Amino acid sequence: MEEVVIGVPAAQAVAEIAERFGAERVFVMASGTLNRETVEVNRLRVALGPSCAGFFDRVPAHTPRDCVLAATAMARDLDADLVVSVGGGSVTDAAKAVRLCLANDVRDDDSLGALQARCKPATVRQVAVPTTLSAGEFSSIAGLTNQSTQAKELLRDPSMIPTAVVLDAAITRHTPEWLFLSTGIRAVDHCVEGFCANESHAYAQAHALHGFGLLVRGLVRVKADPDDMAARLDCLQGAWLSMGAVATGVPMGASHGIGYVLGAAFGVAHGHTSCVMLPAVLLWNRRVTAQRQEQLAAAMGAPGAEASELLDDLIRGLGLPRSLADVGVGREHFARIAQLAMATPWVPRNPRPIAGPADVQEILRIAA
Numbered sequence: 012m013e014e015v016v017i018g019v020p021a022a023q024a025v026a027e028i029a030e031r032f033g034a035e036r037v038f039v040m041a042s043g044t045l046n047r048e049t050v051e052v053n054r055l056r057v058a059l060g061p062s063c064a065g066f067f068d069r070v071p072a073h074t075p076r077d078c079v080l081a082a083t084a085m086a087r088d089l090d091a092d093l094v095v096s097v098g099g100g101s102v103t104d105a106a107k108a109v110r111l112c113l114a115n116d117v118r119d120d121d122s123l124g125a126l127q128a129r130c131k132p133a134t135v136r137q138v139a140v141p142t143t144l145s146a147g148e149f150s151s152i153a154g155l156t157n158q159s160t161q162a163k164e165l166l167r168d169p170s171m172i173p174t175a176v177v178l179d180a181a182i183t184r185h186t187p188e189w190l191f192l193s194t195g196i197r198a199v200d201h202c203v204e205g206f207c208a209n210e211s212h213a214y215a216q217a218h219a220l221h222g223f224g225l226l227v228r229g230l231v232r233v234k235a236d237p238d239d240m241a242a243r244l245d246c247l248q249g250a251w252l253s254m255g256a257v258a259t260g261v262p263m264g265a266s267h268g269i270g271y272v273l274g275a276a277f278g279v280a281h282g283h284t285s286c287v288m289l290p291a292v293l294l295w296n297r298r299v300t301a302q303r304q305e306q307l308a309a310a311m312g313a314p315g316a317e318a319s320e321l322l323d324d325l326i327r328g329l330g331l332p333r334s335l336a337d338v339g340v341g342r343e344h345f346a347r348i349a350q351l352a353m354a355t356p357w358v359p360r361n362p363r364p365i366a367g368p369a370d371v372q373e374i375l376r377i378a379a
Contacts, residue, residue, distance in 0.1 A: 012149075014175045015251065018244065021051065021140045021179040025095055026058035028138050028175050036064035038091035040082060040106045042098030043068040045142060049185045052097060055140075065089040070098070070105045072281065073156040073163070073274050076123055079105050083112040086135075094137045096173075099186075099194065100145035100281055104153040107171040110135045111153070114170075124157075132170035139173040142186045143194035144226075144246055145281055146201060148176045149254035156275045163271040165356065178251070180243035188237065191246075192329045193282025195230045198250040199223060199322070200285035203293065203307060204264040205256025207300040209362045218255025224310045225249030227325060234329050265365060265374060266292040268358035272351045279338045286331045287338055291378035292361075293319040299363045335378050345375045 016024045029037055037059050039052070046052040046068045056063045067082045086094065086109055096106035110133035117123050139148035147153070151172040154163050183191060202223035205215050226249035232242035257263070269292075270284030279287070297304060297319070304318040311321045323333060332338050340348075349368035352358045358365055365371060 012172050012174060012176065016175065016177045017248070019177065019179065021097070021177050021182045022054040022058040024177040024179070025055055025138050025140065029059060029062060029093055029095070032093060032136060034093035035062050036089055036091050037062050037093045037095055038065050038067070038086045038089055039063060039095045039097065040067045040070065040102055040109070041096070042102055042142060043070075045098060045185060051182055051185060055095070055097060064091060070102045072101050072278075074101045074104045074108070074154060075156045075158050076120060077158065079108045079112065079155060080117070080120065080123060083109045083117060086113060091135060094135055095140070096137060096148075097140040097142065099141070099143035099190065100147040103139050103141065103147040103173075104155065106137055106139070107147075107153040107173070108155060108166055110137055111166060111168060111171055127166060130168050132168060134170075136174040138175045138177065140177045140179065140182065141247070141250075142183050143190055143282075144198045144250040145194040146198050146250040146254045148173050149251055150257055152257075154271070161276040162351065163275040163355070178244065178247040180240040180247060183243050183247070184237065188234075189331065190280070190282065192230055192234060193280060193286055193331050195226055195246055195250070195282070196289065196326060196329070196331065197282045197285045198253040199226050200266050200289045201253035201257060201263070202226065203289060204266055205253070205261050206307065207296065207303045207362055208256065208261050208264060208360070211256060211261050212259070215256035215259050215261045218252045220306065220310055222249040222252025222255070223307065225252065227311055230329060231325070262360035263357045264292060264296070264361040265352070265358050265371070268355035268361070269348065269352045269371065269374065271355050271357070272348050273338070273340065276348070276351060277340055277344070279340065283332050283338050286326050286333065287335055287378055288374075290319045290323045290326070290333075291374055293322065294377055295374045296361070296363045335375065342379060345372050348375060
């Protein structure tokens with residue numbers, strides 16, 4: 012990543028970056044809702060002018076592999092020399108994956124599935140304009156859903172991180188309230204699990220704790236006044252800081268791991284998985300992360316209180332779901348969720364060791 016532009020209107024910032032890069036065939040990947048219901052995407056295309064070579068707005072939630080293949084084919088036909096993503100985490104991840112697919116001549120599902128084993132670095136650059144707070148624009152990981160297995164799969168390569176990110180609070184005003192706030196809790200989840208991980212360190216913890224404070228205060232302010240642009244910008248910068256741990260190799264924990272399963276197999280919205288699971292995982296981990304949880308509680312202005320209860324109150328106050336039942340996942344699914352969760356990269360890295368599916372089911376019962 013070469014730069015993060017803060018507080019400049021997205022269309023202006025992207026056009027200036029594209030001109031500086033000498034881009035002549037810009038491929039824009041954008042949220043379909045943002046394209047259909049606002050002027051923002053058209054404003055971007057006008058600002059890019061003749062250098063805007065093509066446009067793709069068909070990325071559904073959880074980034075299924077077939078949409079990545081379709082977008083890659085279009086970008087290849089256009090001979091794109093810059094990819095611009097405008098939207099939430101699914102669009103951002105799709106754009107990152109498209110760039111890796113172009114570099115490796117991926118043309119079908121089999122070659123996409125084998126990509127990690129024979130990966131050449133991406134060469135086409137990306138400018139990311141996030142409209143949510145899931146913060147995928149600050150990582151070199153892309154999460155794709157394999158529709159045949161209903162599992163979330165991760166592509167990892169340092170070259171996938173966007174070259175530039177534009178943090179424009181105004182463009183997030185179009186994001187539905189539930190989506191902005193819930194992805195904010197997803198970023199809180201990055202902070203909490205990065206802060207509490209066994210492998211965490213001072214650098215990661217500094218990012219996580221400051222990002223955590225910006226987010227929990229900013230989300231409350233945005234809920235109270237959706238037009239508070241300073242609060243929205245605090246949230247965007249908190250989401251950026253939330254990725255400090257991930258960027259330095261600190262693993263996430265059970266909230267992220269179980270969340271992958273809830274998203275890929277049950278269609279639960281990305282942010283809602285953290286709303287449902289994070290307080291339950293914190294409570295289950297209390298015996299081994301008590302000291303760090305005390306620091307989180309202090310950062311929320313309530314030293315001595317239980318961090319899991321404070322987060323529960325925060326999420327409820329934002330009007331977001333707080334239980335698996337709230338997102339339509341019943342106890343009859345717990346055994347399957349637990350089995351799938353053990354195969355994710357994060358559940359085995361949880362700070363309190365998870366011995367097997369029975370432990371995951373115990374967490375699920377707390378979140379029920």
